[in-house]
Amino acid sequence: MYLQERVVENRLIGYPDQGIYKLVLYGQVAKSAKPGQFVHIQVSDTYDPLLRRPLSIAGIDQDREEVTIYYRVAGKGTDLLTRISVNEQVSALGPLGTGFTIPHTGELLLIAGGIGVFPLYSLIQVLSTAKVSVKLLWGGENQEFLESADFNYLKYLGVDYEVSTLDGSLGYQGLVTDLLEKELKTSKTPTGKEIKSARLLRAAACGPRGMLKAVTAICLKNDIPVEVSLEERMACGIGACLGCVCTVRGKDGNLKRKRVCKEGPVFDGEEVAWDAEV
């Protein structure tokens, strides 16, 4: 949908040099938004920058008709976004793309790298935690980053989590993929017997491509189906321009392209042709 959404909140959260903002939009996006989908926002009134900016939906409040987005200032477009004031209207296309599968039973393991945690927030939010047990593994640069990316909100959501930082300032020192390996080991043999039935365990991940590739390899090795949310440079956001494709391997073994904005951004980790350079 092509919409004008009203800005309810747009402010820096956490440490200023982390440059992470929380943006709340009031309008129609909330009505049909699903975890893993995104909105394509016009950040400039001029031709600089020319294109819209894709941002994930991190929170959905259907009653208040609000969606929450978190963004990190990465360049000109996101910088312009910080200057939009409360009560201003922004032009948004959305909700766009295909979101995460929402399990109704079993266990869901979430793996986030950096700001990849944002779309996972909305997934946690909509899950019925009474029926699905959720654990989030989240890796970031350091404590300042994790706190600035609304660590408090994660605690408020009340799910099981473990974090890692590169410098060890919070949680485990190392990579989130180390946490994942550990998690899968411990979950199989805490007191000798398997507490997690591999058949009911699923995973979903978002983060840098290298991390997602590693996460997929670890999950598949353990027979755990995994969904990954990918990022790519986008123009139209609705599947028309073929700018943002991802290479996948079809069931017939042949390489194919899928559009990150349309068939994605969430893909089955197993279908992604991680090493294809065509």
Place this chain on the structure above:
Amino acid sequence: MQKFNGMQDFDFTTRLGDLILKNPVITSSGTYGFGEEYTDYCSPAYLGAITVKGITPLPRLGNPVPRLAETPSGLLNSVGLENPGLEDFLRSYLPKLSNLHTAVIVNISGFSLEDYALLASALQDYASPNNSTNITSNSSGIAALEVNISCPNIKHGGMAFGTNPKNAEEVIAVVRKNTNLPIIAKLSPNVTDIAEMAKAVESGGADIISLINTLLGMSIDIQTQKPILANKMGGLSGPAVRPVAVRMVYQVYQAVPLPIIGMGGLTTWQDAVEFMLAGASAVSVGTANFLNPLAPLEILSGLEEYCTQRGYNSIRKLVGLAHRTC
């Protein structure tokens, strides 16, 4: 979804030789998918025509990513003609296109003369029943072929067909031999003398000329010190190229009597007026769709208002006015 309610007494009918469109606003190849993608935003039925993504005989994966880079007021793309190929286009896409209630222009691309011949003759079977008195969109099927001659010619060391007048004429002549559909020759701006190219495609048998395709460009990341596009080079589109496009439309209008579809950075109704004054009988919206999916509709109403304010009762009155000498 936005509606377009034109005024009753304003005549939007656009004549491009035998191709008669209900209005002059078209959407450009590669920027409008196969028409379906935009239906939530803007009904293709309001448009004069839509042009589909370039089709090649066989399916193509296109280039690796990154395929896009933003430049000041512009966009570089190196999609590399990703498309489902002729067979799948006919089977999976064309039937749906016929339900969109607009004229369908099929853009064809090839890497040899044989490719163009094959595409033209295969698509001929799906021509919309055409007579030169009716608006084409009222019938299903293909209204016209747009021949993209900006593709590299494998036999000539990869040099684009569209950068050499002789090759360009040959391609159009081959298509002419294989189809009765109106032929739109789409010119590449990557040439020294656009008028010469226009004359070449005219002698080849083109009925209509569209221009411009993208300008070859490049962008380098100064942090990684590498080209941003995986393909290194790409085609520049968007507002940045508009003055080049307007100039070329102006020159082609003077060089040949064929009707012109103007495009290149056309984003607002004011831009559309500018292209028509330069000599375009119709205009095509490309990159602007990415910024604003309602752009084609806004352009239509802007054109109508501009004309009626000046007392023109038909859109055709605008065409070429910038060439008046007094």
